[in-house]
Amino acid sequence: MRRATRTLAPGSWNLETAVDQVVLRQIDRHRRRLRLTGERGTDFLLDLPRTTLLREGEGLLLEDGGIILVRAAPEPLIEISGPPGELLRAAWHIGNRHLPAEMRGDCIRLRADHVIADMLAGLGLNPRLLDAPFNPEPGAYAALVGHSHGHEHEHGHEHGHSHEHGHSHEHGHSHEHGHSHEHGHGDEHGHGT
Helix, strand or coil, rough: CCCEEEEEECCCCCCCCEEEEEEEEEHHHHEEEEECCCCCCEEEEEEEEEECCCCCCCCEEEECCEEEEEEEEEEEEEEEEECCCHHHHHHHHHHHHCCCCCCCCCEEEEEHHHHHHHHHHHCCCCCCCEECCCCCCCCCHHHHHCCCCCCCCCCCCCCCCCCCCCCCCCCCCCCCCCCCCCCCCCCCCCCCC
């Protein structure tokens, strides 16, 4: 079976030279090893050295020199827009929940989730549903260590535990979990009142 062992950055190669393309949702583009079939029938194994978020327009370099184009498939999203101050406040709440987000300058896109849509509406924003390709930020540490933080929770932290996710947050930023997130935990130790 043919293998793709390297990626080519968008803009660093000629898209017209692609022998095939794969169209994948964001969650299916965050991979290290996966068997794929291109739209023209090219069967190959994605076999990268580390888990990578494949971006729209990237090339997957096959061992025989062929290139497979990566396309982002449309998927259900929430989009919010508004004055910069409101978007900044929304971005803080989104980041506090570790949600993958695509920052587009004048708007923010997230995976469609009714709980998050309700939270954003409660902040005074008007989330709208759309189907579009999703290209979230890769994370501050992705370029440094080749991963994107490794824990997309996809929930609103509406639970009463002490944020022990089986991994350490000791990697150079202030992400202290000994405080109350002020969103339903009860007292500062996670006990309900």
